[in-house]
Amino acid sequence: MKLDISLSPEAVFHLGSLPITNSFLLMIFVTLFLIVGAIWLSRNVKLAPKGFQNAVELIFEGALDFVDTIMNDKDKTRKVFPFVFSLFIYILVANLVNFIPGQAALTINEGGKFVPVLRGVMADYGMVLVLTIISFVTVQVVGIMSFGPFGHLGKFINFSNPMNFFVGILELVGEFAKILSLSFRLFGNIFAGEVLLSVFLFLFPFILPLPFMVLELGTALIQAFVFSVLTLVFIKMAGEKAEGH
Amino acid sequence: MKIFEAFGLDWRILIAQLINFAILFFILWKFAYKPMFKILDERKKKIETGLNYAARAEEKLKEIGEEEKKTMVAAKKEAAKFMEEAKKEAEESRKKQIEKTKEEIGQLINQEKENMRLEKAEVLASINREVAELVALTVEKVIEEKMSGQKDEELIKKAISKLK
Numbered sequence: 298m299k300l301d302i303s304l305s306p307e308a309v310f311h312l313g314s315l316p317i318t319n320s321f322l323l324m325i326f327v328t329l330f331l332i333v334g335a336i337w338l339s340r341n342v343k344l345a346p347k348g349f350q351n352a353v354e355l356i357f358e359g360a361l362d363f364v365d366t367i368m369n370d371k372d373k374t375r376k377v378f379p380f381v382f383s384l385f386i387y388i389l390v391a392n393l394v395n396f397i398p399g400q401a402a403l404t405i406n407e408g409g410k411f412v413p414v415l416r417g418v419m420a421d422y423g424m425v426l427v428l429t430i431i432s433f434v435t436v437q438v439v440g441i442m443s444f445g446p447f448g449h450l451g452k453f454i455n456f457s458n459p460m461n462f463f464v465g466i467l468e469l470v471g472e473f474a475k476i477l478s479l480s481f482r483l484f485g486n487i488f489a490g491e492v493l494l495s496v497f498l499f500l501f502p503f504i505l506p507l508p509f510m511v512l513e514l515g516t517a518l519i520q521a522f523v524f525s526v527l528t529l530v531f532i533k534m535a536g537e538k539a540e541g542h
Numbered sequence: 543m544k545i546f547e548a549f550g551l552d553w554r555i556l557i558a559q560l561i562n563f564a565i566l567f568f569i570l571w572k573f574a575y576k577p578m579f580k581i582l583d584e585r586k587k588k589i590e591t592g593l594n595y596a597a598r599a600e601e602k603l604k605e606i607g608e609e610e611k612k613t614m615v616a617a618k619k620e621a622a623k624f625m626e627e628a629k630k631e632a633e634e635s636r637k638k639q640i641e642k643t644k645e646e647i648g649q650l651i652n653q654e655k656e657n658m659r660l661e662k663a664e665v666l667a668s669i670n671r672e673v674a675e676l677v678a679l680t681v682e683k684v685i686e687e688k689m690s691g692q693k694d695e696e697l698i699k700k701a702i703s704k705l706k
Contacts, residue, residue, distance in 0.1 A: 305550020315554050328562055332569045339573035342581050344588070357578055379575040383567045422549035427559045 300499045302492055306421045307412045309405055319413055320421035327391045327418055360385070367529055377532055380435060384428065385525035391418035392487060392517030396510065401498070419487040419520070422480070429480035432528040436475075440535035449535075479527060486520045674698060 308316030338353060346354055360382055365374040395417045403414040418424055440449040453469040455461040490513040497506040678698050 303550075304548055307550070315558075316552065318550065318555060321555060321558065324559065324562060328566045331566055332573075335570050335573040339577045342577050344581060344585060354578070354582075358582070361582075375579065379571050380567070382575075383570050386570075387563065387566060423551045423556050424559050426551070427556055427563065431560070431563065 300496065301411070302495065304422075304488075306416050306423070307407070307410075309407070309412060309414055318421065319416035320418050320424060323394060323415045324391065324418045324421075324424060326415075327387070327394055330394075331387065331390060357382075364529060367526075367533055373536070377529065381525045381529045381532075384432065384528060385521050388419060388428070388483070388524055389518060389521035392521055393514075394418070395420075395487075395491065395517070396514060401495070417487055417491050419483055420491050422484045422488075425480045425484040426476075428483075428524070429476050432479065432524075432531070433476050435528070436531045436535045439532050443536045475531060479524065483520050483524050486516050490516050670702075674702060677702065 306318035306320040309319050309322060310317050338350070342350060361374065361378055364378050364381060365371065368374045368377060400415045401413060404411040405414055406412075437449070440452070443449070444452070453465045453472065455465040493509055494506055494513060497509055678694070681694075681698065
């Protein structure tokens with residue numbers, strides 16, 4: 298037996314010329330799960346909640362309050378919350394799905410190589426990059442909506458004096474560094490977790506991986522939280538005047 | 543680019559992933575956030591109106607209680623006043639009655655006194671007359687010689703006044 302770790306997701310089958318990768322497959326499942334859950338919820342919401350709706354509302358309201366503590370503005374919270382919470386719940390579910398046992402056993406023989414049919418959604422840098430770019434674009438849109446296109450651009454390109462110019466350039470670099478830090482943080486954590494667990498499962502599959510699985514569960518939650526909250530903070534910062542520089 | 547290859551980035555898959563997330567976001571927004579926000583707002587409104595009603599009811603209750611108290615106090619005061627008045631009236635009427643009775647009694651006594659005086663005077667007069675007659679008779683009998691009526695009477699009267 299050979300431990301095969303691939304940095305990139307592998308194609309399970311091809312749809313025409315389009316390769317359908319294992320992480321893409323799991324992403325479809327996660328999305329379907331969330332969509333079905335949302336539709337089921339919308340069919341069953343009542344003014345006087347009970348059971349499942351209670352739990353959902355508890356999380357929903359808790360998250361809403363938390364977002365509000367950062368935004369400090371009820372209207373803005375309402376606007377930003379769906380996006381941020383979608384990121385959170387999507388990343389969280391995608392991360393947690395990895396812990397449903399038996400996935401590693403599902404493999405397919407692709408040209409003499411055993412390819413797992415399912416792979417962590419966030420262990421695919423493409424997916425993480427897409428989410429990060431969505432987040433980045435949203436931040437820029439919020440900035441432009443708050444200060445106008447030139448006002449927003451003026452934060453980065455400023456010729457009023459050399460000091461401001463230099464600060465603007467730094468800000469510009471920092472802005473794009475956000476993409477890298479945000480995406481690699483999530484991807485790195487989840488991918489490393491997967492590698493760690495597969496290594497332990499390969500070395501000694503009994504009991505030994507358990508504590509690490511618990512840690513990885515924490516990572517799954519924390520990374521989903523960190524990604525969405527950082528996005529939220531960037532949005533908040535983009536909507537505010539730069540002060541104290 | 544080599545790094546793109548290393549991560550297995552394929553722009554078609556990236557676009558598919560983007561669309562996937564967009565669809566997910568749209569559906570979550572439509573089926574989860576909108577109804578949830580709606581229901582939260584509705585509930586908040588309902589709770590607020592409920593609380594408002596409760597506050598108003600409490601206020602009203604307080605008002606009514608105060609009014610009741612006021613009314614009670616006023617009623618008590620009035621009742622006390624009535625009682626006082628009634629007492630006073632009763633006292634007065636009693637006093638009047640007593641006075642009247644006293645007066646009546648006094649009158650009765652006076653009348654009785656008057657009556658008695660008159661009676662006494664009458665009795666005295668009649669006694670006087672009778673005594674005079676008696677004396678006249680006696681004297682007549684004693685003095686057989688009859689005098690003239692007028693003289694006789696005069697004499698008698700003189701004698702009596704001397705007796706007195």
